[in-house]
Amino acid sequence: MTRYIIRRLIVSVPVVFAIVLFTFAVVHALPGGPFSNVGEKAMPEQMRIIMERRFGLDQPLYIQFWNYLKMLARGDLGPMMRMRSQTVNDIVAQTWPVSIQLGSLAVFLAFAIGVPAGIFAALRRNSWVDYTATFVAVLGVSINNIVLGPLLILIFGVWLKVLPIAFWGAEPPWVLGFLPKPTWQFWTHAVLPVFTLGTAMSASIARLTRASLLEVLMSDYIRTARAKGLKERTVIIRHALKNSLIPVATILGPLLAGVLTGTFVVEQIFALNGMGRQFLMSIEQREYFLLSSLTLIFSIMLVLGNLFVDIVYAWLDPRIRYD
Amino acid sequence: MSRNKWIILVLVLVLGVVALSACSQPTPEVVEKVVEKTVVVTQVVEKEVEKTVVVTEVVEKEVTPTPPPEPVTLRAYSTTDIPSLDPQIAEDVVSINAIETLFVHLTNYDLETAEIVPETATSWDISDDGLTYTFHLRTDIPWVKHNPVTGETTQEMDDDGNPRFVTANDFVYGIKRACDPNLGSYYSSVIAPLIVGCNEVLGAEDPDNIPQELIDAIGVEAPDDATLVIHLNFPASYFMSMTPMWTLAAVPQWAIEANGEKWIEAGNIVTDGRFVLNEWVHGVRRTFLRNPLMPKDMYGSGNIEKIVTNVVPDTSTGYALWLNNEVESSGIPDAELQGHLEKYKDETIQVPDLAVFYFGFRETKAPFDDPRVRRAFSAAFDREKFVQEVRQGQGLPMKHFAPPGIFGAPPIDEVGVGFDPEFAQQQLADAGYPNCEGFPTVTLLGYSGQSTLNWIEFAQQQWQEHLGCSPDVIQIEQQSFRELLGATAADVPDEEAPHMWTLGWGPDYPDENNWVGDVLWCDNPGNRMKRTCNEIDDMIVKAREETDPDKRIEMYRQIEEDFFGKDGEMPFAPLYLRIAFVAQHSWLTAPRALFGGEQFYNWTIDQAAQMAAMGK
Numbered sequence: 001m002t003r004y005i006i007r008r009l010i011v012s013v014p015v016v017f018a019i020v021l022f023t024f025a026v027v028h029a030l031p032g033g034p035f036s037n038v039g040e041k042a043m044p045e046q047m048r049i050i051m052e053r054r055f056g057l058d059q060p061l062y063i064q065f066w067n068y069l070k071m072l073a074r075g076d077l078g079p080m081m082r083m084r085s086q087t088v089n090d091i092v093a094q095t096w097p098v099s100i101q102l103g104s105l106a107v108f109l110a111f112a113i114g115v116p117a118g119i120f121a122a123l124r125r126n127s128w129v130d131y132t133a134t135f136v137a138v139l140g141v142s143i144n145n146i147v148l149g150p151l152l153i154l155i156f157g158v159w160l161k162v163l164p165i166a167f168w169g170a171e172p173p174w175v176l177g178f179l180p181k182p183t184w185q186f187w188t189h190a191v192l193p194v195f196t197l198g199t200a201m202s203a204s205i206a207r208l209t210r211a212s213l214l215e216v217l218m219s220d221y222i223r224t225a226r227a228k229g230l231k232e233r234t235v236i237i238r239h240a241l242k243n244s245l246i247p248v249a250t251i252l253g254p255l256l257a258g259v260l261t262g263t264f265v266v267e268q269i270f271a272l273n274g275m276g277r278q279f280l281m282s283i284e285q286r287e288y289f290l291l292s293s294l295t296l297i298f299s300i301m302l303v304l305g306n307l308f309v310d311i312v313y314a315w316l317d318p319r320i321r322y323d
Numbered sequence: 324m325s326r327n328k329w330i331i332l333v334l335v336l337v338l339g340v341v342a343l344s345a346c347s348q349p350t351p352e353v354v355e356k357v358v359e360k361t362v363v364v365t366q367v368v369e370k371e372v373e374k375t376v377v378v379t380e381v382v383e384k385e386v387t388p389t390p391p392p393e394p395v396t397l398r399a400y401s402t403t404d405i406p407s408l409d410p411q412i413a414e415d416v417v418s419i420n421a422i423e424t425l426f427v428h429l430t431n432y433d434l435e436t437a438e439i440v441p442e443t444a445t446s447w448d449i450s451d452d453g454l455t456y457t458f459h460l461r462t463d464i465p466w467v468k469h470n471p472v473t474g475e476t477t478q479e480m481d482d483d484g485n486p487r488f489v490t491a492n493d494f495v496y497g498i499k500r501a502c503d504p505n506l507g508s509y510y511s512s513v514i515a516p517l518i519v520g521c522n523e524v525l526g527a528e529d530p531d532n533i534p535q536e537l538i539d540a541i542g543v544e545a546p547d548d549a550t551l552v553i554h555l556n557f558p559a560s561y562f563m564s565m566t567p568m569w570t571l572a573a574v575p576q577w578a579i580e581a582n583g584e585k586w587i588e589a590g591n592i593v594t595d596g597r598f599v600l601n602e603w604v605h606g607v608r609r610t611f612l613r614n615p616l617m618p619k620d621m622y623g624s625g626n627i628e629k630i631v632t633n634v635v636p637d638t639s640t641g642y643a644l645w646l647n648n649e650v651e652s653s654g655i656p657d658a659e660l661q662g663h664l665e666k667y668k669d670e671t672i673q674v675p676d677l678a679v680f681y682f683g684f685r686e687t688k689a690p691f692d693d694p695r696v697r698r699a700f701s702a703a704f705d706r707e708k709f710v711q712e713v714r715q716g717q718g719l720p721m722k723h724f725a726p727p728g729i730f731g732a733p734p735i736d737e738v739g740v741g742f743d744p745e746f747a748q749q750q751l752a753d754a755g756y757p758n759c760e761g762f763p764t765v766t767l768l769g770y771s772g773q774s775t776l777n778w779i780e781f782a783q784q785q786w787q788e789h790l791g792c793s794p795d796v797i798q799i800e801q802q803s804f805r806e807l808l809g810a811t812a813a814d815v816p817d818e819e820a821p822h823m824w825t826l827g828w829g830p831d832y833p834d835e836n837n838w839v840g841d842v843l844w845c846d847n848p849g850n851r852m853k854r855t856c857n858e859i860d861d862m863i864v865k866a867r868e869e870t871d872p873d874k875r876i877e878m879y880r881q882i883e884e885d886f887f888g889k890d891g892e893m894p895f896a897p898l899y900l901r902i903a904f905v906a907q908h909s910w911l912t913a914p915r916a917l918f919g920g921e922q923f924y925n926w927t928i929d930q931a932a933q934m935a936a937m938g939k
Binding site (some may be wrong): 040047054268269 | 400404406407408412414416493504507509511512525526530540584585586587588604605606607633634635636637639640644649778802803804805806808811812828829848849854872920
């Protein structure tokens with residue numbers, strides 16, 4: 001397994017490189033540059049040229065990319081071109097922990113709700129439990145975060161006044177660089193954004209778990225297990241459940257990569273200083289270094305997420321061997 | 324129950340207790356006090372003995388310390404972080420508001436009239452030829468640094484241990500710095516044409532090696548600490564209206580040289596304004612506190628002692644915070660506007676930002692190369708209806724360019740054709756397109772987004788209704804703002820440029836020159852309409868140098884008439900002045916600044932009412 005992991009990581013390097021190169025080329029191809037306008041006014045040509053030269057944007061694209069790679073090799077993600085008292089490293093250090101905290105709590109919530117709900121629905125197929133779980137799951141998938149977030153704010157923040165409307169309850173400096181101090185303030189501020197983000201995910205997981213478990217329950221080896229006289233509980237927990245989680249595990253990789261690197265909508269609605277908001281800002285303001293670096297982080301997380309899924313596969317299904 | 328289950332149950336309980344204890348609210352602080360009491364006991368025993376017994380009691384009691392008075396706090400939100408706190412670099416409203424809070428300027432704008440009033444400069448003289456401005460400065464404004472950890476604000480000291488006060492030399496450094504092309508500031512290009520030698524530095528061939536003699540030749544000097552002299556290239560009558568601008572502010576040279584780009588960060592920044600920067604958590608929050616070392620006569624008329632501004636990118640969330648009494652004022656989301664006006668009319672104010680929007684015409688591209696066509700399209704647009712229906716009342720219809728509040732702007736209803744369908748039809752017929760017959764297909768380029776699409780569709784309806792032009796004749800395109808700027812630039816060939824587009828203009832300083840001079844003047848590099856120079860442009864140059872204010876007003880009135888009157892050139896169709904509805908709680912009295920940053924030091928909060936609303 002170790003050799004497999006190392007091999008996968010080595011193979012991932014060109015993939016990540018290709019993604020970053022592609023992103024770098026695409027963002028530079030977008031019309032307008034970081035210094036083309038100031039708010040609603042056009043930047044004077046002479047100033048634009050000077051500033052582009054200062055950040056090396058007057059160089060051919062391949063030289064710019066090479067310079068960027070050299071910066072990355074030094075651990076420097078690049079400068080911020082408009083907010084010049086900050087660097088991309090500063091922005092990532094401030095915002096990524098918030099996205100990691102929000103994303104991991106949401107994924108935990110999604111699995112904590114989604115897997116048991118899917119199991120109960122499958123085991124009580126065509127009963128009120130199944131119908132209720134399915135209804136709630138469809139509802140969860142259908143209600144977009146952009147609707148659910150403001151709705152929760154209205155109900156719990158404005159009407160009932162029991163939960164904070166906005167902001168994350170923890171700030172830098174982080175514990176170990178990315179963990180929050182688990183204060184009361186942190187948990188109360190986390191409830192609404194985590195619920196908003198986790199709900200749709202839990203609904204998808206519940207539906208996937210239900211469908212997968214139903215399929216497994218009808219397979220031959222389950223029939224064999226039952227024929228051997230095993231208790232129904234043993235059949236489900238020992239034999240059916242583990243295999244039914246393989247499709248669920250498949251979505252785990254992209255899911256983790258997606259939510260741990262920032263979720264724009266939830267961060268925007270709840271005024272969280274996460275990395276998702278930076279993605280959009282970097283596109284709007286043509287912050288080339290920031291956008292390229294965020295893409296780099298996202299692609300690395302995606303590679304790691306998929307690798308993690310492969311490892312989980314091996315644990316879930318003993319037939320899968322990588323060595 | 325099996326052994327395993329018991330173990331699991333116990334584990335769950337333990338974890339639950341741990342979690343609950345971690346999540347529990349902090350209990351009131353109990354202070355244990357050891358009180359020493361000395362009791363003198365006199366006893367008669369076999370012989371008289373005086374004995375002193377020291378009794379030590381441990382008394383446990385809850386002590387509630389007297390809380391310090393809550394500072395009067397303005398709770399605000401902003402949709403972005405502060406892009407820059409550097410006065411010479413700042414380009415946007417958020418930065419400019421923060422800079423107004425932290426720095427004093429050469430002069431200031433009067434809140435009601437936008438006239439120039441003293442700030443650091445207590446008086447000024449203008450030479451007879453209008454080329455030399457001499458400012459007499461007060462010298463009792465200290466440079467201060469605030470320590471966010473200790474909460475202390477201390478005055479800066481020079482190398483000899485003398486306290487530093489703002490001097491004319493700090494302004495000289497700031498103004499020369501503003502001419503440095505390496506700062507990349509938009510506003511450098513606004514001041515550079517005026518100040519002697521500034522344009523030469525800004526346009527230096529090699530910005531990395533600007534000759535010292537070029538920098539020395541910039542026309543700003545400090546004969547003594549209290550006198551600042553600025554030399555102009557031409558007698559720009561509007562220069563005084565630019566003196567409150569942040570770009571011309573004094574800055575602390577020693578702090579900038581010590582910390583580079585990081586000099587603006589909390590803990591590094593040295594300021595001379597009414598507030599100090601106590602905290603700046605990037606992307607999250609900034610907090611300002613009153614500068615206790617500021618001369619008392621500069622405190623302002625307000626009572627705010629602390630400003631906490633959180634970053635809330637979404638106006639809907641900001642509005643929810645307002646509904647919850649967590650912020651004093653907020654923008655109102657479009658979807659909520661009508662409901663808000665019905666429910667909270669008394670807590671709604673209208674705030675103009677003096678930005679005027681228009682449909683630009685490419686004057687060199689047929690059929691808009693004919694002024695009659697331009698006049699027809701402008702006069703066929705019902706601005707009043709547009710403001711009411713499309714802008715939900717948030718605006719003021721405009722017939723000419725410069726809005727009220729600008730020096731030289733004509734009264735709102737006296738100049739310009741505005742909406743006149745009969746005139747429009749006649750003009751179009753005269754141009755050879757009666758009822759729009761034979762009119763070629765033209766393109767109208769707008770910003771991307773639903774709101775701009777609403778504008779454009781409204782315009783299509785208007786031109787169909789009043790000119791007879793089928794909507795098919797007007798091809799709509801939408802692009803991002805950056806793309807639109809690129810597509811309408813003066814150097815784009817006519818065949819690639821759109822016939823019409825949407826744009827707006829917000830002023831930098833309150834003078835007509837910033838409107839007709841900086842937008843419409845034919846020699847302007849940003850001449851998007853591709854105007855050909857004519858006698859109006861001669862008048863623009865004359866007006867900017869005219870020293871008699873009354874004559875200037877009359878000249879600008881004539882210029883606006885020549886552009887937007889019945890026989891006007893009509894380079895664009897002025898549409899409306901943007902005015903925003905803002906939700907504002909009744910306990911806040913906040914006179915808004917028409918120009919420059921918001922003057923929070925002149926805002927007042929009824930703290931008792933605020934606290935009551937917060938349930939305190």
